[in-house]
Amino acid sequence: xxxxxxxxxxxxxxxxxxxxxxxxxxxxxxxxxxxxxxxxxxxxxxxxxxxxxxxxxxxxxxxxxxxxxxxxxxxxxxxxxxxxxxxxxxxxxxxxxxxxxxxxxxxxxxxxxxxxxxxxxxxxxxxxxxxxxxxxxxxxxxxxxxxxxxxxxxxxxxxxxxxxxxxxxxxxxxxxxxxxxxxxxxxxxxxxxxxxxxxxxxxxxxxxxxxxxxxxxxxxxxxxxxxxxxxxxxxxxxxxxxxxxxxxxxxxxxxxxxxxxxxxxxxxxxxxxxxxxxxxxxxxxxxxxxxxxxxxxxxxxxxxxxxxxxxxxxxxxxxxxxxxxxxxxxxxxxxxxxxxxxxxxxxxxxxxxxxx
Numbered sequence: 001x002x003x004x005x006x007x008x009x010x011x012x013x014x015x016x017x018x019x020x021x022x023x024x025x026x027x028x029x030x031x032x033x034x035x036x037x038x039x040x041x042x043x044x045x046x047x048x049x050x051x052x053x054x055x056x057x058x059x060x061x062x063x064x065x066x067x068x069x070x071x072x073x074x075x076x077x078x079x080x081x082x083x084x085x086x087x088x089x090x091x092x093x094x095x096x097x098x099x100x101x102x103x104x105x106x107x108x109x110x111x112x113x114x115x116x117x118x119x120x121x122x123x124x125x126x127x128x129x130x131x132x133x134x135x136x137x138x139x140x141x142x143x144x145x146x147x148x149x150x151x152x153x154x155x156x157x158x159x160x161x162x163x164x165x166x167x168x169x170x171x172x173x174x175x176x177x178x179x180x181x182x183x184x185x186x187x188x189x190x191x192x193x194x195x196x197x198x199x200x201x202x203x204x205x206x207x208x209x210x211x212x213x214x215x216x217x218x219x220x221x222x223x224x225x226x227x228x229x230x231x232x233x234x235x236x237x238x239x240x241x242x243x244x245x246x247x248x249x250x251x252x253x254x255x256x257x258x259x260x261x262x263x264x265x266x267x268x269x270x271x272x273x274x275x276x277x278x279x280x281x282x283x284x285x286x287x288x289x290x291x292x293x294x295x296x297x298x299x300x301x302x303x304x305x306x307x308x309x310x311x312x313x314x315x316x317x318x319x320x321x322x323x324x325x326x327x328x329x330x331x332x333x334x335x336x337x338x339x340x341x342x343x344x345x346x347x348x349x350x351x352x353x354x355x356x
Contacts, residue, residue, distance in 0.1 A: 014041020
């Protein structure tokens with residue numbers, strides 16, 4: 001199996017996962033192409049460049065600098081302000097004598113993180129830069145988060161510090177959703193660490209504390225994110241990738257995506273493994289622009305709600321034909337065809353009313 005995965009990625013070393021890439025797995029769990037490439041550790045950014053469809057997401061240098069400055073501000077003075085924010089948001093008294101442990105500056109970071117996070121006692125404590133781990137497709141992935149694990153009232157809470165603003169009590173829904181998914185990765189990793197040491201994994205709360213700047217100032221504000229749903233999806237997708245033999249059963253035996261290959265050869269190879277493109281992929285997957293180009297004329301390119309509402313009508317041309325009544329619906333398409341014809345009549349009536 002390892003030999004086959006190596007052939008798929010072109011023989012090079014597997015690309016390391018991080019919390020962002022693991023979180024992105026939950027965004028489109030039905031995409032076989034992504035699951036296969038991620039299981040093999042393929043270099044998707046290099047593939048996208050070679051195919052002529054480079055990824056266009058990521059933080060600007062300015063945003064990274066701003067985020068680092070805000071994080072340093074929140075963590076200043078041994079996390080005193082951060083502790084107050086977390087305690088008040090959780091509805092518990094601000095504890096006295098809480099300890100602050102920076103686990104990022106130690107040569108023996110894995111062992112020190114394990115020992116610190118699983119030590120006996122439930123006193124108030126903040127743990128910065130813990131090293132966590134998860135198994136992804138049979139490979140141990142080390143996660144090096146900038147987050148803080150807060151232990152208050154005997155339970156751990158993952159604390160995510162983000163630089164996007166909360167304006168009039170509202171933050172960008174897409175950014176909040178991305179923070180929730182990424183936080184779920186850390187919650188799962190921390191729970192597995194405690195379970196491996198004989199502790200109750202439920203000591204890690206499913207409520208994550210998100211700290212962001214309020215309005216257009218740098219005053220921090222904390223809110224709670226319930227990540228139970230994200231945890232369920234994440235576990236299901238990781239379990240799917242763990243069954244890599246089943247995943248590869250439907251992949252052609254000679255399938256390979258060596259980034260050094262000719263672009264036409266690469267594109268032909270990728271066409272052999274089905275993708276499940278949706279517009280959401282543009283913010284999470286390096287191959288999204290290639291898959292969008294491939295999905296032209298398909299209903300899936302219009303979004304998941306459209307794909308689901310049309311009930312298996314995959315081509316836009318077929319949708320138009322059913323709406324016009326020039327094509328008979330196939331078995332299983334009768335309900336979608338009725339909806340399309342009704343929508344076409346409503347559109348025609350609306351256009352007629354505008355010209356009257």
